[in-house]
Amino acid sequence: MRASSALLSVEGYGIGTNVPSTPIEEPTSPNAMPEQLRRDFLERTQIREIGNDTKTHESASKAAGTAEVLRIEGSRATLLAEWSGCVLSIDEHFFYASLKGIYGEGIRGESEEADVPISDVSESDMELLHPGHFFRLCVFYEISEDGQPRRYTQVVFRRLPAYRKFDLERAESIGEDLFRGLRVE
Amino acid sequence: MGPGHGEAIVAHLGNGNWMVVDSCLDLEHEPSQSAPLKYLRKLGVQTANAVKLILVSHWDSDHIGGISLVVEASPAAKFCCSTAFTQREFVKFVSAMSVGSLATEGANVSEFHRVLQILNARKKVLTAASPGRRLQKDPIITTWSPSDYEAQLFLQFVAQEHPKAGQPMRRAIPGSPNLTSVVVGIDWEDTSVLLGADMESHVDDRRGWGAIVSTAMTTGFAKSNVVKVPHHGSHTGHDDRMWQKLLSDDPISIIAPFGKGKVDRRPPKPGDVRRINELSATTYITARRQPPKSQAGMPLAVRRSLREGSIRFYSSQSTMGIVRLRRKKGQQWTRELFGAAVQAK
Numbered sequence: 001m002r003a004s005s006a007l008l009s010v011e012g013y014g015i016g017t018n019v020p021s022t023p024i025e026e027p028t029s030p031n032a033m034p035e036q037l038r039r040d041f042l043e044r045t046q047i048r049e050i051g052n053d054t055k056t057h058e059s060a061s062k063a064a065g066t067a068e069v070l071r072i073e074g075s076r077a078t079l080l081a082e083w084s085g086c087v088l089s090i091d092e093h094f095f096y097a098s099l100k101g102i103y104g105e106g107i108r109g110e111s112e113e114a115d116v117p118i119s120d121v122s123e124s125d126m127e128l129l130h131p132g133h134f135f136r137l138c139v140f141y142e143i144s145e146d147g148q149p150r151r152y153t154q155v156v157f158r159r160l161p162a163y164r165k166f167d168l169e170r171a172e173s174i175g176e177d178l179f180r181g182l183r184v185e
Numbered sequence: 186m187g188p189g190h191g192e193a194i195v196a197h198l199g200n201g202n203w204m205v206v207d208s209c210l211d212l213e214h215e216p217s218q219s220a221p222l223k224y225l226r227k228l229g230v231q232t233a234n235a236v237k238l239i240l241v242s243h244w245d246s247d248h249i250g251g252i253s254l255v256v257e258a259s260p261a262a263k264f265c266c267s268t269a270f271t272q273r274e275f276v277k278f279v280s281a282m283s284v285g286s287l288a289t290e291g292a293n294v295s296e297f298h299r300v301l302q303i304l305n306a307r308k309k310v311l312t313a314a315s316p317g318r319r320l321q322k323d324p325i326i327t328t329w330s331p332s333d334y335e336a337q338l339f340l341q342f343v344a345q346e347h348p349k350a351g352q353p354m355r356r357a358i359p360g361s362p363n364l365t366s367v368v369v370g371i372d373w374e375d376t377s378v379l380l381g382a383d384m385e386s387h388v389d390d391r392r393g394w395g396a397i398v399s400t401a402m403t404t405g406f407a408k409s410n411v412v413k414v415p416h417h418g419s420h421t422g423h424d425d426r427m428w429q430k431l432l433s434d435d436p437i438s439i440i441a442p443f444g445k446g447k448v449d450r451r452p453p454k455p456g457d458v459r460r461i462n463e464l465s466a467t468t469y470i471t472a473r474r475q476p477p478k479s480q481a482g483m484p485l486a487v488r489r490s491l492r493e494g495s496i497r498f499y500s501s502q503s504t505m506g507i508v509r510l511r512r513k514k515g516q517q518w519t520r521e522l523f524g525a526a527v528q529a530k
Contacts, residue, residue: 080486105483106483133353151493162353
């Protein structure tokens with residue numbers, strides 16, 4: 001599927017959801033993925049494709065000044081940009097994070113660092129605000145019912161699968177084997 | 186050498202033998218390539234036989250990027266790292282953060298895991314760095330840290346960070362591991378070099394430079410006339426005892442800057458450079474302060490949204506710089522600067 005021909009909708013995106021227990025990989029653009037990988041991505045992130053609405057697509061992209069947008073089903077919002085972030089440290093008012101661009105023109109694949117206001121973190125996500133934890137930073141664009149354009153950013157912490165006892169025990173075993181095989185002087 | 190973020194050192198030990206300390210990536214040109222490895226290959230060095238010693242000072246991502254590639258390309262090399270990294274607790278921690286479905290991002294962990302796997306497969310000996318440990322005789326290479334006390338503290342940190350069932354998956358973030366850095370001295374017959382890693386000062390004399398100077402005074406050492414300034418020239422890496430006791434008067438100082446984080450906090454700050462200049466005959470910096478990375482490719486609407494949301498991007502360009510010091514026995518050091526490297530004094 002060509003990158004410019006698909007519109008995707010995001011449903012219940014990340015908020016309060018537990019994604020399936022799969023390896024944590026940073027997705028590239030869903031539109032640019034091979035079909036199987038793309039289907040996996042859509043399933044994992046709960047993004048649902050709603051078809052090729054060229055007119056809506058063009059309208060949103062023109063208003064936002066970018067050819068690449070994702071419309072959010074059930075809302076007027078259009079996704080302009082998205083980064084996968086990891087919290088590195090936390091200050092009084094900001095947290096410092098590494099970001100990897102995963103969606104948007106001039107954004108995808110780029111590594112960045114940023115300060116993000118802690119006030120942008122929802123109360124329900126505050127428990128996840130710790131170094132090493134992952135989140136998504138999104139920029140949305142929408143036109144309100146009275147025709148007013150609005151842009152906004154959203155920080156959503158990812159509720160990754162929990163470490164499983166079985167996996168940890170297996171890792172411990174591998175680590176033990178690795179350690180026993182090392183010759184230390 | 187350093188690209189503004191990350192640093193590595195290669196040292197010719199004589200007779201075609203080389204040592205590599207840490208590794209960093211040339212993000213501007215070949216982000217998948219280890220910068221020291223690329224440098225050695227450019228010199229025509231056959232790393233498979235010529236690299237005799239690889240040393241990892243600590244596991245921060247700016248020191249370990251691409252180190253597994255160096256190890257892979259250097260099968261004849263002895264590998265040395267902090268004694269804490271040779272302990273069962275650490276190896277298990279690295280495995281837990283790296284294995285299978287537990288593999289969250291974290292270059293430092295995956296790099297180190299890969300290194301351990303390579304060494305294991307080759308049945309190579311892992312050399313544990315400790316205070317006053319002599320790694321070889323000609324030239325004399327001595328590790329000056331970490332102390333047993335520091336290693337214990339690090340392992341306590343690892344125990345706290347070890348993933349537990351039920352906790353959400355996360356990336357391993359090194360928690361202030363600089364005091365576990367391996368400081369190294371290289372003593373040739375008529376000159377010495379001190380590689381300060383990211384070592385910092387600490388009020389507790391059992392830690393940081395206090396512990397190192399104390400050990401050096403006890404076991405004996407040669408004052409160095411070239412120093413890789415510790416911890417990117419930051420004030421936290423400064424310790425008068427290091428400058429007074431371990432270095433000769435007016436040494437040549439080399440700073441590898443830290444190009445990440447808030448711009449006004451990135452070491453070395455102008456005051457740091459002034460301080461180091463006052464203590465040095467000559468100062469070099471591997472990469473001048475890098476300009477911010479252009480966000481021109483990002484849609485204006487996105488840039489404005491980030492700005493309005495008080496989300497500040499700090500990314501900088503990353504241009505490799507190399508300071509090369511050479512000397513023949515009995516002669517003065519000569520220097521060459523490449524790429525973004527500059528002379529500060």
